[in-house]
Structure formats: structure tokens, C-alpha cells
Amino acid sequence: GAGVSQTPSNKVTEKGKYVELRCDPISGHTALYWYRQSLGQGPEFLIYFQGTGAADDSGLPNDRFFAVRPEGSVSTLKIQRTERGDSAVYLCASSFTANYGYTFGSGTRLTVV
Amino acid sequence: AQSVTQPDIHITVSEGASLELRCNYSYGATPYLFWYVQSPGQGLQLLLKYFSGDTLVQGIKGFEAEFKRSQSSFNLRKPSVHWSDAAEYFCAVGEAGQNFVFGPGTRLSVLP
Numbered sequence: 583g584a585g586v587s588q589t590p591s592n593k594v595t596e597k598g599k600y601v602e603l604r605c606d607p608i609s610g611h612t613a614l615y616w617y618r619q620s621l622g623q624g625p626e627f628l629i630y631f632q633g634t635g636a637a638d639d640s641g642l643p644n645d646r647f648f649a650v651r652p653e654g655s656v657s658t659l660k661i662q663r664t665e666r667g668d669s670a671v672y673l674c675a676s677s678f679t680a681n682y683g684y685t686f687g688s689g690t691r692l693t694v695v
Numbered sequence: 696a697q698s699v700t701q702p703d704i705h706i707t708v709s710e711g712a713s714l715e716l717r718c719n720y721s722y723g724a725t726p727y728l729f730w731y732v733q734s735p736g737q738g739l740q741l742l743l744k745y746f747s748g749d750t751l752v753q754g755i756k757g758f759e760a761e762f763k764r765s766q767s768s769f770n771l772r773k774p775s776v777h778w779s780d781a782a783e784y785f786c787a788v789g790e791a792g793q794n795f796v797f798g799p800g801t802r803l804s805v806l807p
Binding site for chain 2 (some may be wrong): 586615617622623624626627630637641654673675683684685686687688690
């Protein structure tokens with residue numbers, strides 16, 4: 583596609599529920615990144631895929647967070663047993679190579695009530 | 696560990712005035728350097744990037760940034776600010792194939 587697409591744009595869920603956030607990167611981009619941005623802060627790295635594999639998942643805060651990219655294109659970020667502290671904007675970015683910098687999607691605003 | 700500081704949380708300038716947003720980083724080598732802009736409710740847009748070569752880089756929307764190795768800085772500048780430049784600005788550093796570290800951001804307000 584023309585840009586990085588993230589769905590849904592907004593998600594409200596109850597504490598303890600499971601959520602999935604989807605990212606559709608720019609066609610042909612092999613690298614895909616997930617970041618989390620809390621109010622008033624810069625984006626915080628979560629996980630980076632190169633192709634289908636997670637090249638670096640050191641930013642995932644705990645084992646409630648998991649991400650997949652089974653075919654090397656679309657990625658899904660999964661959060662189990664959501665907590666109010668998970669509320670944030672989840673940003674996805676993709677790049678052809680790191681030399682070009684990222685192209686970000688508009689994000690998914692997750693609110694846990 | 697890598698870190699990025701943006702000393703100014705909030706800056707207010709008058710329309711037409713010049714602008715400089717500061718960014719300092721701590722990194723083991725010369726990293727890739729970026730500036731992104733985020734308008735309210737929007738995603739991040741790349742303004743410019745530095746990898747190597749000429750230390751003064753030009754970006755979109757009339758922005759430029761200068762890499763100063765001796766000061767570990769990558770400050771963003773614009774000679775004449777427009778009201779539409781009001782947004783949040785993020786500096787980021789990293790290296791090829793790795794994740795990038797973002798600064799906390801500087802919010803720019805523009806007075807008419």
C-alpha cells in the first residue's frame with residue numbers, strides 16, 4: 583500500500599481482556615517495528631522484525647506482550663490480560679532498509695478501562 | 696546505553712521568527728540521526744536524516760539540521776516558522792538494522 587496502515591485506530595477494552603493490534607506495512611518493506619508512545623513521551627521501542635523473524639524483542643515489557651509476522655508482511659501485536667498501564671498509542675513503522683529511516687503508521691490508541 | 700535528550704520540553708515562537716530545537720545524544724559510535732514531527736492525533740513524519748557526509752542536512756518543510764560530533768548534537772533549525780509548524784518534534788538515534796531510540800520530544804507553539 584501507499585503507507586503503513588494500522589487497525590483499529592482506536593480500541594477500548596476492559597482490564598484483563600485480550601487485544602490484537604494489526605499493522606500492514608508498506609509493500610516490499612522487510613523491516614517492521616512496533617513502538618509504544620505514552621502521553622507526553624517519545625516512542626518507546628517494543629520489537630523489530632526482519633522478514634518473518636523477530637530480530638530484537640528486547641523492548642517487550644513482559645510476557646503478556648507478543649507479536650507475530652508469519653508471512654513477512656502484516657504483523658499483529660497481541661496483549662494478554664490487559665492492564666490500565668498498557669493504555670498508550672501503539673505505533674508501527676516499516677522500512678526497506680534502515681538507511682531510509684522509518685515510515686510510521688498513524689497508530690492505534692489503546693485505552694484499558 | 697544509548698540515550699537522547701531534548702532539553703526543551705516546550706518552546707513558543709512567533710510566526711516568522713527563527714527556530715532551533717536542541718538534541719543531544721549519547722552513543723558509542725556515530726549513529727544515524729533523525730528528526731520526526733508529530734501533529735496532534737497524527738503519526739510521526741520524517742523531517743530529515745543524517746547518516747554520513749555533509750554535516751548540514753536539508754529536510755522537508757524548510758527544516759535543516761547540523762550534526763556536530765564534538766558536541767554530540769543534532770539541532771534542528773528553521774529560518775522562518777509558519778503557524779502550521781506547531782507540533783511535537785522528536786529526535787531519534789540508532790544504527791543500521793537496529794531499533795532507534797527517541798528523545799522525549801519538544802512541543803512547539805507558534806504565536807500569530
